[in-house]
Amino acid sequence: MPEPMGFYTDTTVCIGCKACEVACKEWNQLPATGGGRHEMSGDSYDNTRRLDGIHWRHVKFIEQFPEDRADGRWLMMSDVCKHCVNAPCLEVCPTGAIIRTEFDTVVIQSDTCNGCRACIGACPFGVIGINDVSNVAQKCTLCYDRLQAGMEPACSQACPTDSIRFGTIRELKQMAQARVEQLHNLGEKRAYLYGADDKFLGGLNSFYLLVDQPEVYGLPVSPKMPTRNLVPSSLFSTAGAAVLTLLAMVGLRKRRMEEKTAAESDHV
Amino acid sequence: MSDTFFTASPHWAWWIILYFFIGGIAGTAFFLASVLSLLDRRGASHGSRVSATTRPIARVGYYLAFVGVLLSGFLLTIDLSRPLRFWHMLIENHTGRPMFKLWEPMSTGAWALLFFGLFAFLAALAALSEDRPNIRFLQSPPLRLLRQQAPAAIIAVLGSIFGLYIAGYTGVLLAVTNRPIWADSQLLGLLFLLSAASTGPAALILLGQRRLAADPTSLSWLISFDWIVVILELVVLIVFLISLGSVARVFLNWWGLVLLVGVVGVGILLPLILHPRHGTEDLESCVRIAGFVLVGGFLLRMVVLLSSEQIHVIGSGVTGP
Numbered sequence: 001m002p003e004p005m006g007f008y009t010d011t012t013v014c015i016g017c018k019a020c021e022v023a024c025k026e027w028n029q030l031p032a033t034g035g036g037r038h039e040m041s042g043d044s045y046d047n048t049r050r051l052d053g054i055h056w057r058h059v060k061f062i063e064q065f066p067e068d069r070a071d072g073r074w075l076m077m078s079d080v081c082k083h084c085v086n087a088p089c090l091e092v093c094p095t096g097a098i099i100r101t102e103f104d105t106v107v108i109q110s111d112t113c114n115g116c117r118a119c120i121g122a123c124p125f126g127v128i129g130i131n132d133v134s135n136v137a138q139k140c141t142l143c144y145d146r147l148q149a150g151m152e153p154a155c156s157q158a159c160p161t162d163s164i165r166f167g168t169i170r171e172l173k174q175m176a177q178a179r180v181e182q183l184h185n186l187g188e189k190r191a192y193l194y195g196a197d198d199k200f201l202g203g204l205n206s207f208y209l210l211v212d213q214p215e216v217y218g219l220p221v222s223p224k225m226p227t228r229n230l231v232p233s234s235l236f237s238t239a240g241a242a243v244l245t246l247l248a249m250v251g252l253r254k255r256r257m258e259e260k261t262a263a264e265s266d267h268v
Numbered sequence: 269m270s271d272t273f274f275t276a277s278p279h280w281a282w283w284i285i286l287y288f289f290i291g292g293i294a295g296t297a298f299f300l301a302s303v304l305s306l307l308d309r310r311g312a313s314h315g316s317r318v319s320a321t322t323r324p325i326a327r328v329g330y331y332l333a334f335v336g337v338l339l340s341g342f343l344l345t346i347d348l349s350r351p352l353r354f355w356h357m358l359i360e361n362h363t364g365r366p367m368f369k370l371w372e373p374m375s376t377g378a379w380a381l382l383f384f385g386l387f388a389f390l391a392a393l394a395a396l397s398e399d400r401p402n403i404r405f406l407q408s409p410p411l412r413l414l415r416q417q418a419p420a421a422i423i424a425v426l427g428s429i430f431g432l433y434i435a436g437y438t439g440v441l442l443a444v445t446n447r448p449i450w451a452d453s454q455l456l457g458l459l460f461l462l463s464a465a466s467t468g469p470a471a472l473i474l475l476g477q478r479r480l481a482a483d484p485t486s487l488s489w490l491i492s493f494d495w496i497v498v499i500l501e502l503v504v505l506i507v508f509l510i511s512l513g514s515v516a517r518v519f520l521n522w523w524g525l526v527l528l529v530g531v532v533g534v535g536i537l538l539p540l541i542l543h544p545r546h547g548t549e550d551l552e553s554c555v556r557i558a559g560f561v562l563v564g565g566f567l568l569r570m571v572v573l574l575s576s577e578q579i580h581v582i583g584s585g586v587t588g589p
Binding site: 050051052093094095096097112113114115116117118120121122123124126127128130135136137215222223226227229232233236237239241244247249251255 | 276277279300304307308347349351353360367375446450451455456496
């Protein structure tokens with residue numbers, strides 16, 4: 001059994017070149033948006049806009065500049081499926097299409113998915129979408145086919161600055177911790193790791209080094225499992241059903257008694 | 269900002285809104301028809317549990333449930349991106365084994381709909397056999413068996429359990445996501461159940477007008493049940509909005525207006541104001557009230573589903589209100 005594999009993304013060295021996006025699209029033969037029609041979003045250099053069924057990598061551009069532009073910084077981050085240790089998508093998939101692989105990654109089996117879209121609403125990171133060509137839900141597979149052949153995922157191999165690192169989770173965490181310490185020593189005290197520990201979702205097999213709050217990067221602060229609401233919601237509904245049954249039975253009995261009384265008084 | 273704001277929309281729109289509406293009506297119509305069948309013996313012949321007075325409206329409930337469950341299955345199937353793979357919900361395509369996840373409402377709901385469909389079919393068949401005594405096939409021994417006390421009671425009880433499940437699980441299904449509004453409260457299942465319990469009798473009143481005209485007691489029971497349920501619905505709706513906390517701000521727009529005017533005004537307050545005093549229920553006013561309740565029930569599902577739809581991650585931020 002191989003060790004758990006994943007990505008560590010150091011956003012401080014991302015230059016926004018989008019080589020990862022292109023490599024991902026090429027290797028996985030993902031179609032272009034709108035059949036290749038070119039549209040500019042107007043949002044910095046981000047024309048991909050979101051992760052979905054045909055965008056399994058998405059480089060985010062965050063411009064932090066004051067009005068006078070005297071100071072400021074760019075934040076860039078190559079976003080991808082987090083391959084959560086406790087994956088909400090896998091948990092809710094009603095067809096069993098989403099599986100955990102021998103590399104501890106999360107993969108959607110296209111021949112099983114029927115496009116119910118439960119996984120899309122369950123993913124706390126908005127990663128999954130319907131691929132308009134295959135008409136099933138799709139997302140990053142962490143290049144499962146390449147991993148099985150002993151190769152590195154296309155995106156991390158293409159990354160020119162090693163912002164995206166691929167390896168065993170154990171090695172990646174060591175590498176990431178060392179980088180955080182290095183940045184702290186250099187004066188960048190805001191650096192921290194997002195998803196490297198098991199504080200949420202049991203940990204992320206694709207975790208990040210960030211230098212600002214998660215929301216700034218479009219990430220939830222404390223993502224949760226969707227089933228957290230199952231027991232309380234079900235209990236409320238069950239109690240409601242019991243009350244309705246009681247109401248219906250008592251109401252009908254009352255009406256019958258009234259009718260009986262009226263009939264008796266008419267008879268008298 | 270709630271963590272639910274960073275998610276993507278599953279785009280459950282009109283087909284699902286219609287399913288939630290029709291499925292809820294079907295489930296509670298079956299339940300009410302069963303309560304009438306099981307508990308009301310007015311005018312019943314000796315040795316029979318079937319009431320001669322209420323049986324006609326109970327039969328309408330069973331027909332409504334059966335047509336509703338057929339429509340529900342159809343709506344759910346066409347909403348899939350790959351409709352021909354609808355059976356993957358029930359059978360694992362790689363192994364051929366049953367596919368069932370107790371912790372996933374969509375999975376339990378698919379099975380519940382299947383079983384509810386079976387009981388609704390049997391109950392509708394028995395009702396048809398009563399309604400059409402001149403059709404020979406409907407008087408065959410297996411169908412006559414369905415009308416006997418024990419089988420009819422089993423069908424009524426089990427079908428009611430599945431019917432109420434169908435009416436309420438849809439809200440739980442939404443709560444077991446990570447989407448704004450849906451996952452930000454634990455009361456959506458209860459709210460949808462109560463809404464279904466108000467639209468079910470309303471649909472029965474609308475579709476069973478002719479039979480209810482001859483059965484004022486059932487009409488009185490249905491409209492008073494509806495009245496109490498609508499009050500409960502209003503209370504739960506208010507608690508639901510409070511439980512959303514700051515997320516409730518997403519209703520500060522057009523959807524909030526629909527919620528206020530359509531759901532609360534037309535669907536809840538108007539029926540409460542127009543509700544006839546006990547003993548003075550006339551069919552015409554009951555039908556009018558039923559119409560308002562149905563409009564409110566549909567709009568509630570529309571607002572809950574589509575108001576969440578407007579919020580999603582774009583670029584590095586969240587769009588929406």
